[in-house]
Amino acid sequence: MERIKRSLQWILPIFCLFVGLQEVNGQFLKKLGKRAEKAAERTVERRVEKETTEKTDQVLDSILEPGSKGGKEAKSPAPNNKPVENTKVGGSETSKNSGAANIPNSSAGAGKKEIAIYSKFDFVPGDKLLFFEDFSDEFVGDFPSKWNTNAGGEVVSVNTSQEKWLELISGYNIYFIPDVPALPDEYTIEFDILTQGVDSKTSSTAILRIDLSDDDKFKEGENFVQASIPFCQYSAIGITMENRINSKREIYSVVKADLRDEILNTPHISIAVNKQRFRLWVNEEKHIDIPRIVPEGEVLKTLKFHMNNFKDGKERVFITNLKVAEGGVDLRRKLLSDGKISTNGILFNSGSADIKPQSMGIIRQIYQVMQQDQSLKLKIVGHTDADGDEAANMKLSKQRADAVKNALVSVYKISSDRLETEGKGETDPVGDNSNPEGKSQNRRVEFISQ
Known part of the structure; x- marks a missing residue:
């Protein structure tokens, strides 16, 4: 009997422990069941x-x-980050050290779907050209003649593109300043960005900043507006907006924006300044629209670019096709009042009739006029610069006019019998074909009421 009592003294605690474990285990399994149920719900969702x-x-x-x-x-593939050892540009050979980059030209061959996506794009470029720079007249390896800087940088070639690019250098208080005339009250800014080596390790503070400043040298100035475009890939950082009015900050904000895919695929940046209002688009999407961030009056005269927190030699940033134009006039009213408008804001891929999607803001305004006045018929006239063969330019100008007509018909459903096209090639220039600004003015499309 004593032996049985001693056995029970050992068995009872073990039994209680076992029962307790069963209860805990049951609760644990119950929790697991709930988690599994929620996981299943999330999977179904x-x-x-x-x-x-x-x-x-x-x-x-x-x-x-x-x-x-x-x-x-x-999705568009990310750029190829391998450097080019040797690239020939204009008959001269450039080495790896001269900054040639093996990056695909993702702006080429814009398809119908991309055009359709831009159908609600409402940016309209200024109609009076102030400055245009595609570096076509610059030597690869040189700093461009129509820019100023307190550091360095050079024009580079891209082996899959006919375009040249300015490589910007990151650093403290470094600025790149194009020779743009004093900025007026209302104007637009456009440019393309290309990157190399930007990846998941790129800093969350790596930015390209666009400055509008009252200082024409290498300081922020007492009055400025700054828009900072992020290059970070591991998180959606957003666009930072900041201003100073008489050295006093009035606005500092970070606007939610996930630009990670755009940054890797040659984004087009569009900015419109209308007195105090500042708007910014990345490709077709408008991210910034602040009604009173620019100081009143014609205070901010200088455009500057500044880069920050990029890894030297690995992360490279390039820009090209910088266009600054006065105005941003409502073409709809001008077409209705004058019966004719001419614009160099409808852009095409080099040597082709493929419309660049960012041109859809103007085509959209033409559609709105034709929708309002159902009796209106238009002649669309294409013009080119004088580069290349004259007969080829004549053919190309007609193809470009046809491409604009096709966009109005296919995207906006305008009846084709309301549109007529003509090409004039290089025969009717309005600018000097010996420089980039004049060539940009000559590459234009006219809309004439019939």
């Missing part, structure tokens, strides 16, 4: 969301591109 998105894309594709099968468009 994600699957439903994915399938819904795919179906929505198919419907949108069928609307924007009649006859398409609704397949999703693949």
Whole structure:
């Protein structure tokens, strides 16, 4: 009997422990069950969301591109970050050290879908050209003659593009200042960005800053507006906006924006300043629209670029096709009042009739006029600069006029019998074909009321 009592003294605690463990285990399993149930719910939600998105894309594709099968468009590949050892530009050979970059030209060959995506793009460039720079007259390896800096930088070639680019250098208090005339009250700024070596390790503080300043040298100034475009890839940083009025900050804000894919795929930046109002687009999307950030009056005369926190030699940033133009006039009213408008804001890929999608702001305004006045008929006239063969330019100008007509018909559903096209090639210049600014003025499209 004593032996049984001693055994029970050992067995009872173990039994109680076992029962307790069973209870704890049961609670644990119950929690696991709830977590599994929630995980299953999330999986179902994600699957439903994915399938819904795919179906929505198919419907949108069928609307924007009649006859398409609704397949999703693949993402553009990230740029190739391998440097080029040797690239020939204009008959001269440049070495790796001269800054040649093996980066695809992602702006080439804009398709119908991309054009359709830009159908609500409402940026309209100024109509009086103040400055244009594509570095076509500059030697690769040199700092461009129409710019100033307190550091360095050079013009480089890109082996898959006919364009040249200015490579900007990152550093403390370093500025790149184009020789733009004093900025007026209302104007627009456009340029393209190219990157190399930007990846998941790029700093969250790596930015390209666009400055409008009252200082024409290498200081921020007492009055300025700054827009900082982020290059970070591991997080969506947002666009930082800041100003000073008489050395006093009035606005400092970070506007939510995920630009990671855009930064890797040659984004087009558009800025419109209308007195105190500042707007900024990245490709077709407007991210900034601040009504009173610019100091009143014609105070901010100078455009500057500044880069910060990029790794030297690894992360490289380039810009080209910088265009500054006065105005941003409402072309709709001008067409209705004058019966004719001419614009160099409709852009094409070099040597082709492929419309660059950022041109859709102007084409959209033409559509709005034709929608308002159903009796209006237009002649669309294309013009080129004098580069290349005269007969080829004549043909190209007609093709470009036809491309504009096709955009109005296919994207905005304007009846084709309301539109007539003509090409004049290089025969009717309005600018000097011996310099980039004049060539840019000559590459234009006219709309004439019939």
